[in-house]
Amino acid sequence: MLVEERYRRIRALLKAHGTVSVDHMTEALGVSRETIRRDLVELDTAGEIRRVHGGAMFVESELPISVRAGIRVKEKRALARGALGHIGSGQTLFIDAGTTTAILADALASLSGLHIVTNSVAVANELAGERAAKSGGHAVHLLGGAFNASVGATYGGAAIAEVHRFHADIALLSPVGVDAVHGATSFVQEEAEMADAMSRNAKQTLILADYSKIGVRSRVVSCPVERISAIVTNSRAAKSADAQALAEAVRAIEYV
Structure with a gap:
């Protein structure tokens, strides 16, 4: 086995x-x-x-983001590198909050000319910072709304209303889990609602999920299978039955 x-x-x-x-x-x-x-x-x-x-x-509750930030960092960096192949200069990107997307932001800082719409303070700070500016810079829009200090992100009705003002080329989302039946899922409803709004207002939805999230179903659906354009995951998951089921349910899976 x-x-x-x-x-x-x-x-x-x-x-x-x-x-x-x-x-x-x-x-x-x-x-x-x-x-x-x-x-x-x-x-x-x-x-x-x-x-x-x-x-x-x-474990009944999701680990604090400070703890999650130190878990599977190598695998998350591989996902970020894989995501770069889907992104082109001048595109508008939705990026949700999480430890994987924070690492993605670090990778995107080496590019230029993107329009970033995010609810994550860490993502906004990285992509509006000095390193990104040296590469040409990005236009960064941090969504307003109720601030969750434990996650470092904004949520709620005001933030979601702002999402609907934008039309993005790609929504880059990092859920708690993704499976072939329910799609991407989150542990907290406000996070799922944010990811759902971003996905609905983007031409494509790219799911970044390390190998441990493949086949996992959490509490709330954040993006159903039919809206997932592609999944980027680690090669470690390639031979699992869950990954094979996902390959039949979504348009593409990229192993990195």
Whole structure:
């Protein structure tokens, strides 16, 4: 069994039962206790589960953005490089808030002539900063609205109303998960509403999802499958059943 398939099944067991013993997971997956323990260490380190004595438990809430910023950084940088191949000078881009899109902003700072519309303070700051200016600069519009300090982003009716004033070439979104049935999903409704508005007002929607998000369904749909133009994910996910299902449901998947 491929490692990503084991991770998917472990997540599913924990989501269904809350807390599951190592013995139960060993029997359900048909692998050794040592394999399960290694998988749990990896998933715990990534912040997706919590190990407890004799097993593991499902994480009920999304990790703080300060913690998520330090997880799978190498993989997120690869996604950012992959996204650059879809972006051309002079385009208008919607970019939502998140640790992946913050890394994307760092990559975009080396380009010039883009019009950026974002609800993320980190994205706006990076793309309006000195490094971007040295490359020719971008026009950056930070959406107004209710400010969420824990995420460093604006949300709510005022911010969404502003989104509808723009027509973007591409919406670049980084959800909590993406699967073949529900599309892109988010943990928090206000984040899902922002991503939905951006997607609806863009010609194309590009989903940036590292390998751990493939096949994952969170609480609220932020962009249904039919509106996803392409998904950029890590090559580590290529052989998983979830990625294969997504390849049949969306227009394109790019592995980086």
